[in-house]
Amino acid sequence: MNIRRTLTIASMTIEENLRKRILYILLFLSVLLVAASSMISTFSLGAQVTVIKDLSLSGIGLFGILFTISLLLNAVPGEIEHRTIYPLLAQPITRADYLWGKFLGTMALVTINLFVLALELMIVLYPYEKFIDFAILPAVLLIAVQCCIVGAMVIFFSLLASYPLTISITLFLFIVGGLSTDYIGFLFKEVPQILAKLVLLIKLLLPKFDFFIIKNAIVHSHKVPADFITATVLYGLLYVVAIMLLSEIVFERRDL
């Protein structure tokens, strides 16, 4: 992979994504949700800050996943379908440059959107807390890393499967990755053991998505150690690299 070429493709990907209507629809809805959390919190006297943080961070997490899936789902298959990939791959670039460029460009845009929402949340919280709540930022950072893992999964499955299947598999893995092993055991106690074991095996291979959700600590104003944040970011990025390398292998062998 060549950094210059990858970043050039990434910047073009941002430009391409900025033209997608879905981005603005989701951005509008997510901005609305964070703003609305302040109004909803008026029904919970004395716990307004908690409700605003809880609702908003949940919303930011949800919209992060929606941004990621909607922007990355047809990033590569769309270019193959419209054949805009032909003149591009005829340039002196590798397929890895292309794949990483698409991924980084999209994820950069998703991350910017998430931090715009974080900024909005900090503004919404200011009248209640009377200080700028920077504790929101690490929570949003981890949401962004979580979105990167989901994004890498979307890229990988979109190279192999149809759009509906890609969405289904990614969401299934995201949900299974977020469940505890005990809970999976409980959920699958009625089904054949082989299926339960298979789901547990998948769970073992998946990242522990619950690591990336520090909402409860933030909501209750508990301090999250910087070491934990750093380790979780690195843990997430490791998964991103591993999934993207698998995507590279699949894409490298594909006839276009």
Added chain:
Amino acid sequence: MYAIETINLSKTYRSGKKVLDALVNLNLQVDDGHVFGFIGPNGAGKTTTIKTLIGLISASSGEALLFGEPAGTVKAKSRIGYLSEIAYYYNFMEAENLLHYYGSLRGISREDRKKRIKENLDIVGLYDRARTKLKEFSKGMLQRFGIALALIGNPQLLILDEPTSGLDPIGQKEVKDVILRLKSRGITIFFSSHHLTEVERICDRMGIIHKGTMLECGPVSQFLQQDKGLFTIRSVIDSSELLEKLRGKALAVEKDTFDEKITRISCMENELSSMTAAIIQGEGKILEIVSGPGDLEEIFFQVIKKGEQM
């Protein structure tokens, strides 16, 4: 070293139980500085060959080399420019901006890019449309823009996949003129085409591919002169008796490829007068007598027919 060389290049597509041999041991050499016409009917393997050269598909076996480098590598691709059959670009972009994008992918500095963009858009006659969005371009303009884009890296070799396909006669002429301009600059050009007159006019060498195999390859002039002394009489003959009589004398008597009413009779120069006399006596109608087997189109059909019989 050849600009393009393929050694026993084969490509097999598999879909379930279906197997399609798109290329079968294709051997091809294109010298540096030549304009090579790659012709063949639909499904012959032209696009598959080109896609393999670009690295869009991988060969099942054999080798494809560009300037001695394996096809599809960054090093090989840095020396080529490519234009696909139908132009597929980000149509929301202005012509100039897309050229900047492709130029920056090649690592060309902004200053150099500006210079080259001006030059290339000039070559294809689109300089005044530099700030126009590609979605506003006509098909012909898009193909010319595609050539400007293929030239952005100052390539030594241009690979054009049916560059005039789907264009109206004006668009075809414009693209042909651009290719001729590039030919005069000494760029090696490899292009596939259905238009044989185009190949005849532009190319130094040509190869005819059919069912994934190269049937014949050589200088265009050699194709046109290979049957010197041969004449073809195009005529309308209703009498089966006369046809039988001519079959006994002529080298070949066959129906015209395009018009079944017309019979094509091939004979050598020394038999031409007796043949024409026989046709007139048998109340046949002579439409035309041409030297050689006809035009490149007819040669093409003959080669393909030979290939079918193999």
